[in-house]
């Protein structure tokens with residue numbers, strides 16, 4: 001085994017509890033990132049799907065002639081911003097609602113839903129201003145009761161995603177600092193335990209880089225192990241959510257790798273600071 | 283080879299440890315440093331291997347200047363020096379062989395060359411049969427021989443010995459001193475700080491006496507004194 005690796009593993013053997021502690025704190029730091037990252041990721045996923053769905057739904061008053069509805073839908077379809085305008089009859093609206101709600105379909109037994117013209121805008125005209133402009137024009141039809149364009153709750157989702165992102169980053173960074181301090185402390189103890197050896201190394205002409213290397217490797221190993229643990233915890237958390245709450249998507253491989261890399265970086269920096277301080281002092 | 287030019291070392295709390303010392307040591311020379319406790323011998327030797335830097339003045343050792351040497355230069359310099367102390371400074375949980383090999387390992391020597399070099403220097407210091415012993419299993423004199431072997435294994439041009447016999451009885455002292463003379467006879471310069479006046483008196487080697495940081499006597503002054511002084 002190369003000397004650097006062997007020396008790096010000595011601490012795991014000498015103080016397994018502290019080593020475990022530093023791995024777990026790194027794991028928690030990354031877990032916080034991961035959990036809130038998942039929330040943000042899933043909200044973004046929902047937002048993407050929502051964007052492709054109906055942007056504007058114009059509800060038609062009860063008793064309107066089907067021909068009038070069809071003509072209106074045709075008119076709307078010719079607006080320059082509009083990609084598609086589709087007439088949804090009362091029966092179709094009911095069927096769709098039941099389909100979307102799955103097991104709660106019984107709620108709609110015997111209910112009536114209004115017919116609507118569902119308008120999809122061309123890409124590039126999906127911003128709130130364009131949506132509002134088109135909605136106003138559609139509202140001008142006398143038999144249109146109400147026009148909804150879900151702008152409100154899309155904006156709320158956007159806000160929620162931002163909150164989830166910021167909370168994840170804030171919590172994650174806090175944990176990151178804590179884990180760096182804890183790693184730094186364990187490495188410091190490892191350095192002190194080997195202070196005599198280090199002093200002799202310097203005396204016979206070992207470079208500081210050489211002396212530092214096993215400690216840095218030790219930090220990196222701990223960081224990667226913490227990252228793996230965090231990935232496992234996030235995966236289990238997501239599996240639980242999928243089982244008991246809602247279907248969610250998981251990070252792709254690249255993001256997972258990035259998490260491991262971040263763990264390695266935390267471990268590296270924690271030990272670099274700690275060893276650097278020791279070497280400068282003696 | 284080693285030149286002190288108006289070197290003064292002042293510590294923040296204890297004041298001046300070395301006071302305006304100028305001194306030259308030639309290649310292959312044997313020099314005793316002597317003087318009362320606190321005279322500055324250890325501080326002077328530390329400045330040779332750049333463990334301490336002069337507050338003012340300059341120390342030059344084999345082309346390395348105390349003014350400009352950086353961490354890497356210090357490491358490179360120390361690979362060409364051998365250093366031994368009164369307290370041996372061996373790693374107790376390693377055998378004599380491993381202690382000597384350590385100096386090669388941590389300076390990046392090729393692993394295949396290590397065992398033969400270690401065996402050679404252990405034989406040189408008279409410990410051929412004791413390579414697998416741990417330091418606590420060796421006498422003080424033997425431990426110091428291991429430390430000397432470690433100092434020699436990188437083929438230094440100078441051996442720095444700060445009271446190498448301070449912890450040894452008379453017999454062991456004579457043995458270690460005899461070893462240092464042999465090493466010197468092989469062409470390695472030796473700088474040795476000692477309180478053992480008996481040892482010095484029986485030798486013809488150059489003696490530098492210090493007191494309160496200053497050089498108060500240098501047996502080389504008579505012959506090449508002024509020339510040896512730095513400008």
Ligand SMILES: Nc1ncnc2c1ncn2[C@@H]1O[C@H](COP(=O)(O)OP(=O)(O)OP(=O)(O)O)[C@@H](O)[C@H]1O
Pocket residue numbers: 293294295296297298299317318319320321322323324325326
């Ligand atoms: N690391 C240090 N920090 C502060 N002062 C120091 C330090 N090392 C030595 N000194 C001071 O420098 C002076 C010279 O000490 P030094 O160890 O060089 O003397 P010495 O001649 O080797 O003495 P001894 O014969 O007892 O070993 C002393 O007054 C000591 O207090």
Ligand SMILES: [Mg+2]
Pocket residue numbers: 323324325444
């Ligand atoms: Mg001393």
